[in-house]
Amino acid sequence: xxxxxxxxxxxxxxxxxxxxxxxxxxxxxxxxxxxxxxxxxxxxxxxxxxxxxxxxxxxxxxxxxxxxxxxxxxxxxxxxxxxxxxxxxxxxxxxxxxxxxxxxxxxxxxxxxxxxxxxxxxxxxxxxxxxxxxxxxxxxxxxxxxxxxxxxxxxxxxxxxxxxxxxxxxxxxxxxxxxxxxxxxxxxxxxxxxxxxxxxxxxxxxxxxxxxxxxxxxxxxxxxxxxxxxxxxxxxxxxxxxxxxxxxxxxxxxxxxxxxxxxx
Amino acid sequence: xxxxxxxxxxxxxxxxxxxxxxxxxxxxxxxxxxxxxxxxxxxxxxxxxxxxxxxxxxxxxxxxxxxxxxxxxxxxxxxxxxxxxxxxxxxxxxxxxxxxxxxxxxxxxxxxxxxxxxxxxxxxxxxxxxxxxxxxxxxxxxxxxxxxxxxxxxxxxxxxxxxxxxxxxxxxxxxxxxxxxxxxxxxxxxxxxxxxxxxxxxxxxxxxxxxxxxxxxxxxxxxxxxxxxxxxxxxxxxxxxxxxxxxxxxxxxxxxxxxxxxxxxxxxxxxxxxxxxxxxxxxxxxxxxxxxxxxxxxxxxxxxxxxxxxxxxxx
Numbered sequence: 001x002x003x004x005x006x007x008x009x010x011x012x013x014x015x016x017x018x019x020x021x022x023x024x025x026x027x028x029x030x031x032x033x034x035x036x037x038x039x040x041x042x043x044x045x046x047x048x049x050x051x052x053x054x055x056x057x058x059x060x061x062x063x064x065x066x067x068x069x070x071x072x073x074x075x076x077x078x079x080x081x082x083x084x085x086x087x088x089x090x091x092x093x094x095x096x097x098x099x100x101x102x103x104x105x106x107x108x109x110x111x112x113x114x115x116x117x118x119x120x121x122x123x124x125x126x127x128x129x130x131x132x133x134x135x136x137x138x139x140x141x142x143x144x145x146x147x148x149x150x151x152x153x154x155x156x157x158x159x160x161x162x163x164x165x166x167x168x169x170x171x172x173x174x175x176x177x178x179x180x181x182x183x184x185x186x187x188x189x190x191x192x193x194x195x196x197x198x199x200x201x202x203x204x205x206x207x208x209x210x211x212x213x214x215x216x217x218x219x220x221x222x223x224x225x226x227x228x229x230x231x232x233x234x235x236x237x238x239x240x241x242x243x244x245x246x247x248x249x250x251x252x253x254x255x256x257x258x259x260x261x262x263x264x
Numbered sequence: 265x266x267x268x269x270x271x272x273x274x275x276x277x278x279x280x281x282x283x284x285x286x287x288x289x290x291x292x293x294x295x296x297x298x299x300x301x302x303x304x305x306x307x308x309x310x311x312x313x314x315x316x317x318x319x320x321x322x323x324x325x326x327x328x329x330x331x332x333x334x335x336x337x338x339x340x341x342x343x344x345x346x347x348x349x350x351x352x353x354x355x356x357x358x359x360x361x362x363x364x365x366x367x368x369x370x371x372x373x374x375x376x377x378x379x380x381x382x383x384x385x386x387x388x389x390x391x392x393x394x395x396x397x398x399x400x401x402x403x404x405x406x407x408x409x410x411x412x413x414x415x416x417x418x419x420x421x422x423x424x425x426x427x428x429x430x431x432x433x434x435x436x437x438x439x440x441x442x443x444x445x446x447x448x449x450x451x452x453x454x455x456x457x458x459x460x461x462x463x464x465x466x467x468x469x470x471x472x473x474x475x476x477x478x479x480x481x482x483x484x485x486x487x488x489x490x491x492x493x494x495x496x497x498x499x500x501x502x503x504x505x506x507x508x509x510x511x512x513x514x515x516x517x518x519x520x521x522x523x524x525x526x527x528x529x530x531x532x533x534x535x536x537x538x539x540x541x542x543x544x545x546x547x548x549x550x551x552x553x554x555x556x557x558x559x560x561x562x563x564x565x566x567x568x569x570x571x572x573x574x575x576x577x578x579x
Contacts, residue, residue: 207408214534214537230412
């Protein structure tokens with residue numbers, strides 16, 4: 001029963017992710033209308049065969065915009081997780097492996113940042129850096145470092161006194177070699193799961209930031225901004241809000257199910 | 265007691281670290297406030313006079329402590345854009361955001377604990393499966409989209425509230441609470457689903473414990489075992505989660521306020537960010553992080569009261 005459920009989550013999660021990836025990449029290959037093309041005659045066109053998701057208040061194709069928006073959300077989330085993991089691993093590995101005063105100080109700072117909601121931290125960085133796509137990646141990336149650092153540090157702390165590390169030391173391996181070749185591969189399982197959860201949080205955070213108007217700048221489409229624009233026409237054209245929202249939910253659901261199936 | 269004291273001291277240190285970080289960051293990037301107040305065409309004499317008046321020529325650390333002390337006295341400086349005291353701008357907005365956070369928190373508990381207990385009791389059953397599938401889907405909904413869905417369902421289809429018809433708490437407190445119920449629900453739902461999952465998992469792992477078997481063999485009913493024995497143990501990870509969720513709720517209210525058109529701290533924060541009105545941004549970030557840190561500290565203390573092992577280990 002238990003393994004069945006895990007397998008089910010895994011298959012469903014992978015299925016949703018493959019569906020989303022195909023949706024985004026096929027959408028970029030197929031000859032759809034340009035996401036930013038305006039056509040006044042198509043203003044609020046309801047969903048139909050020709051316009052599967054309908055058109056928005058400027059007569060732009062919602063399907064193309066959802067595809068473009070999902071793509072940029074995906075890329076931003078990927079960039080965020082990359083920055084978070086990369087620096088998180090470096091900080092976590094060094095502090096966990098060497099310990100000492102630096103560890104103590106860095107972990108105190110880490111705790112202080114960790115107690116801070118990441119969206120607030122990202123807002124703080126945005127108010128300093130100004131709005132924009134790259135700024136969002138940097139802001140969210142920095143906001144995500146502490147949680148990764150904390151996880152990696154815990155793993156390194158656990159591993160550094162294990163027999164295999166002691167053996168490697170006796171054989172004369174350098175600290176760098178022990179950290180990269182011996183301990184790091186042993187943290188991958190835990191790391192993979194937190195990367196998946198981090199990816200989900202990044203998707204949600206990016207959508208929230210562009211919803212607030214401080215992420216991807218118009219006219220380029222983003223799921224969050226589409227939702228905030230759609231809100232004004234919620235009763236007139238609910239499809240405008242539902243499809244971008246659905247894209248976010250599917251993305252998060254897919255990765256959520258996948259990370260669930262990896263849990264012990 | 266000693267544990268609580270330790271937590272309070274740690275919190276105060278964190279407040280200092282956070283405020284120092286915020287202050288220095290804004291000082292490095294925001295540029296010269298004198299120029300932003302007088303414009304780039306101001307004469308050097310006027311700029312210098314204003315700098316003297318604002319004590320901008322003192323070292324950063326001195327200015328920081330002056331700012332911090334003033335902050336605790338309730339003086340948060342003057343807004344660049346509106347030229348009025350920041351405190352008068354934001355003080356009457358704090359109850360709005362705080363009410364929303366408190367309501368979401370209560371809703372989250374009211375929804376999640378009964379559902380968590382129920383699903384764990386009937387695990388594998390039809391209702392459990394339906395609830396868990398719904399749970400997984402709702403978990404993936406960002407709070408602003410759940411806000412939009414709630415507006416659509418309760419505002420358009422059921423017509424039991426007017427979207428955008430915010431009522432101020434000073435005019436009609438009942439109406440205010442009724443309006444706030446919907447944004448609170450939007451924030452609480454996704455968080456509650458996580459709590460359901462956690463409580464369910466934590467209760468299920470308790471079912472195999474020896475003490476549960478003993479409790480059953482002493483003639484307790486299932487409900488008796490759950491409420492008098494298991495819940496006390498199973499609730500611990502949930503409390504940690506609830507504390508973290510409250511942090512997210514406070515931050516999430518910034519976003520949901522926009523969906524429902526609520527004039528709380530979030531709205532001023534966003535307009536101030538786009539206006540580069542740094543004193544206001546700083547004050548709001550400090551207030552929100554202060555709320556968050558106090559909540560974290562309270563959760564730690566409550567946790568130690570429920571689980572005596574924590575404060576015991578610390579001695």
